[in-house]
Amino acid sequence: MSENLADVKAALTRRGFDDAALLDRLGSLAEERREVITNVEALRRRRNDASEAMAKVADKKSKEFQAKRDELRVLGDEIKAGEFRQTEVAGELEDILLNLPNLPHPDTPDGLSENDNVEVRVWGKKPSFDFEVRDHVEVGVGLGILDFERAAKLSGSRFVVLMGAGARLERALMQFMLDVHTTEHGYQEVWPPVLVKDSAMLGTGQLPKFAKDSFRIAKDEQWEAQAEAQGHDLYLVPTAEVPITNLHAEEILAEADLPVTYTGYTACFRSEAGSYGKDTRGMIRVHQFDKVELVRFCHPDHGERELETLTEHAESILQKLDLHYRAVQLCAGDMGFAAQKSYDLEVWLPAQDTYREISSCSWFGDFQARRMRARFRPDKKGKPRLLHTLNGSGLAIGRTLVAILEQNQQVDGSVSVPPALRPYMGGVERITDA
RNA sequence: GGAGGAGUGGCCGAGCGGUCGAAGGCGGCGGAUUUGAAAUCCGUUGUAGGGGCGACUCUACCGGGGGUUCGAAUCCCUCCUCCUCCGCCA
Numbered sequence: 001m002s003e004n005l006a007d008v009k010a011a012l013t014r015r016g017f018d019d020a021a022l023l024d025r026l027g028s029l030a031e032e033r034r035e036v037i038t039n040v041e042a043l044r045r046r047r048n049d050a051s052e053a054m055a056k057v058a059d060k061k062s063k064e065f066q067a068k069r070d071e072l073r074v075l076g077d078e079i080k081a082g083e084f085r086q087t088e089v090a091g092e093l094e095d096i097l098l099n100l101p102n103l104p105h106p107d108t109p110d111g112l113s114e115n116d117n118v119e120v121r122v123w124g125k126k127p128s129f130d131f132e133v134r135d136h137v138e139v140g141v142g143l144g145i146l147d148f149e150r151a152a153k154l155s156g157s158r159f160v161v162l163m164g165a166g167a168r169l170e171r172a173l174m175q176f177m178l179d180v181h182t183t184e185h186g187y188q189e190v191w192p193p194v195l196v197k198d199s200a201m202l203g204t205g206q207l208p209k210f211a212k213d214s215f216r217i218a219k220d221e222q223w224e225a226q227a228e229a230q231g232h233d234l235y236l237v238p239t240a241e242v243p244i245t246n247l248h249a250e251e252i253l254a255e256a257d258l259p260v261t262y263t264g265y266t267a268c269f270r271s272e273a274g275s276y277g278k279d280t281r282g283m284i285r286v287h288q289f290d291k292v293e294l295v296r297f298c299h300p301d302h303g304e305r306e307l308e309t310l311t312e313h314a315e316s317i318l319q320k321l322d323l324h325y326r327a328v329q330l331c332a333g334d335m336g337f338a339a340q341k342s343y344d345l346e347v348w349l350p351a352q353d354t355y356r357e358i359s360s361c362s363w364f365g366d367f368q369a370r371r372m373r374a375r376f377r378p379d380k381k382g383k384p385r386l387l388h389t390l391n392g393s394g395l396a397i398g399r400t401l402v403a404i405l406e407q408n409q410q411v412d413g414s415v416s417v418p419p420a421l422r423p424y425m426g427g428v429e430r431i432t433d434a
Numbered sequence: 435g436g437a438g439g440a441g442u443g444g445c446c447g448a449g450c451g452g453u454c455g456a457a458g459g460c461g462g463c464g465g466a467u468u469u470g471a472a473a474u475c476c477g478u479u480g481u482a483g484g485g486g487c488g489a490c491u492c493u494a495c496c497g498g499g500g501g502u503u504c505g506a507a508u509c510c511c512u513c514c515u516c517c518u519c520c521g522c523c524a
Contacts, residue, residue: 033484037483037484037493038485038492040493041484041485041492041493041494042492042493044492044493044494045493047504048493051504052452052505054452055453055505056453068504069504071504072505073503073504076504252481383481
């Protein structure tokens with residue numbers, strides 16, 4: 001990075017990030033780091049050589065030995081001072097680096113907000129209704145399958161309780177999605193923990209910059225003190241991307257095994273800090289939701305193609321459920337922190353007369369792999385290289401349920417179950433107010 | 435939660451505070467032998483960072499962190515992880 005500072009600056013500017021002073025600081029730190037290392041290593045070498053000589057001295061009590069020892073003590077102090085500076089520089093450098101977002105891929109269009117995203121595909125047609133469309137809250141509450149009031153009683157705002165056919169629909173969607181991805185797309189199924197260490201959150205890029213967006217586990221004072229001292233904090237995962245991608249942190253995979261692909265379900269937890277007043281109605285934006293995630297680890301040469309494949313896999317779920325949607329490519333300014341190229345799938349919500357994100361598929365290049373040291377070995381002897389990572393929702397289950405309630409609503413308030421899902425719903429074809 | 439034991443290179447497993455990046459074995463790779471294979475023999479075999487156009491070279495790493503020392507895989511402290519037993523628990 002320090003060698004291509006100008007390019008880095010230009011790429012980050014496309015994201016709307018333009019703290020030139022910070023990047024200059026980065027450059028000078030990188031330089032100082034190199035100097036300090038060279039210096040300390042030279043000192044260490046002197047000490048090693050001298051120590052070796054000391055070891056050979058027969059008489060350890062001699063004046064000579066004592067004098068030499070005193071001299072070396074000074075050298076030892078110098079080394080310690082150098083090491084201290086090295087740690088300082090490395091710390092500051094890392095601090096800057098970890099807070100820098102990924103560089104947008106050249107394919108990623110310019111733009112600073114979602115208004116600059118580019119529609120790349122539209123699938124299906126907007127369903128037409130010869131009655132006044134209701135939103136998912138009206139439909140779901142009317143059917144007795146969504147309960148927001150009791151959710152508020154239990155957990156506060158931004159939660160939902162699914163009842164009866166609603167709960168079953170959530171479960172059916174989860175099963176259906178996992179089955180499609182494992183049997184038709186070749187993903188290996190994983191069921192990971194939903195509580196992870198901060199090192200995992202750091203690896204995928206949620207930390208250190210976005211701590212406020214996640215829920216952190218608190219216990220007693222002792223727990224807090226230990227978490228503070230050793231970084232053994234635990235977080236509720238905001239997405240299965242975190243535990244699943246970190247599966248291969250600190251590992252070296254065999255090139256022949258690539259791509260390595262996983263799909264997994266987890267509950268996802270988000271604090272939604274900063275979204276006050278936004279999407280307060282219904283289950284579009286809640287603190288806890290379910291999601292099936294797709295994760296791929298691949299050779300750097302195949303990342304671009306892999307993103308297309310991954311996106312198709314996510315889209316196939318919407319297609320099988322016969323839900324009208326569109327795919328948009330995100331512009332540089334609207335992408336997530338770790339992404340270099342992303343597509344969002346947006347499902348049609350008739351009541352809002354708009355498309356809403358239901359999946360985000362991203363290619364991270366080696367950004368995440370570098371943070372978590374996830375590598376592969378090219379052929380048998382080569383040096384380990386960083387992998388490329390990708391992930392996408394396949395899909396967000398709650399929002400899929402919302403889309404079904406809205407797109408499949410009937411004039412009588414019932415909802416037809418997409419045929420693909422019926423085997424998972426015990427053959428039920430229609431959810432009615434039973 | 436209580437009591438005990440252990441963490442060394444891809445794996446197993448040695449290692450008086452100096453000559454240890456670390457014996458030995460297994461595995462892997464290359465080669466010899468063989469029609470081919472097995473067996474045998476020989477050689478080789480970690481990661482990261484710095485310097486050099488390069489051949490190459492230096493430094494660090496023996497669970498993590500800290501300390502003692504001229505010098506730590508070896509001594510001390512602390513944390514983590516794993517194993518065994520007891521208790522509790524879905």
